[in-house]
Amino acid sequence: MNTPPLFIDNLAFSKKNERLAGTLSLTDCQRLNELLQSAQNNSGAADQISYILQGKTDVAGQHLLLLSISANLMTTCQRCLNEMPLNFNLKFKYLIGDVSDTDVEVLDIDNNDDYDLQQASQTMDLIALIEDEIIMAMPIAPAHDNDCGTLARQSGEKPNPFAVLKGFIKS
Numbered sequence: 001m002n003t004p005p006l007f008i009d010n011l012a013f014s015k016k017n018e019r020l021a022g023t024l025s026l027t028d029c030q031r032l033n034e035l036l037q038s039a040q041n042n043s044g045a046a047d048q049i050s051y052i053l054q055g056k057t058d059v060a061g062q063h064l065l066l067l068s069i070s071a072n073l074m075t076t077c078q079r080c081l082n083e084m085p086l087n088f089n090l091k092f093k094y095l096i097g098d099v100s101d102t103d104v105e106v107l108d109i110d111n112n113d114d115y116d117l118q119q120a121s122q123t124m125d126l127i128a129l130i131e132d133e134i135i136m137a138m139p140i141a142p143a144h145d146n147d148c149g150t151l152a153r154q155s156g157e158k159p160n161p162f163a164v165l166k167g168f169i170k171s
C-alpha cells in the first residue's frame with residue numbers, strides 16, 4: 001500500500017508548531033528500495049520507516065523543522081551476500097530560509113552548524129526528504145561487523161591438491 005505524497009507548506013507548518021508523525025514502507029521509497037538490493041525480499045515486512053516532523057519557531061523568530069527518522073531495513077551484506085539488518089535513528093534540524101533572505105542572513109545561518117538550510121516551500125515533499133536523508137546515511141558497502149565473508153567465499157573453492165602434497169613433504 002503506497003502512502004500518498006506528502007507535500008507540506010513548511011513555513012506555515014513551523015509557524016503553527018504543527019506536528020506530523022507516520023510510517024512509510026519501501027514501496028514509498030523506490031530509490032532507497034533499489035539501493036538496499038535485498039537478496040530475498042521476504043515480503044518486506046521487516047522494512048519499516050517511521051518519522052516525526054515537528055514545526056517550531058524559536059525565540060529569535062527563526063522557523064525550524066525537526067525531523068526524526070527511525071528506520072529498520074534489510075540489506076545485503078557485501079561480503080557474505082546474506083541479509084543484513086540496518087537500523088537508523090536519525091535526527092535533523094532544518095532552518096527554513098525565506099526566499100527573500102539576504103546574503104547577510106545566509107551568512108548567519110552558516111555560522112550555525114546545528115541546522116541544515118531548507119528552502120521555504122509550500123510544497124515540500126516530505127517523503128522525498130526522508131528518503132534522501134536515509135540514502136545519505138546508508139553505508140556505501142554494508143557489511144556485517146563480524147568477519148562473515150571469509151567462510152562464504154572459500155566454501156566454493158576446492159582445496160589445492162598440491163598444497164596437501166607440500167604438507168606431506170615438509171613433515
Ligand SMILES: [Zn+2]
Pocket residue numbers: 077078079080081082084143144148149
Ligand atoms: Zn556478511
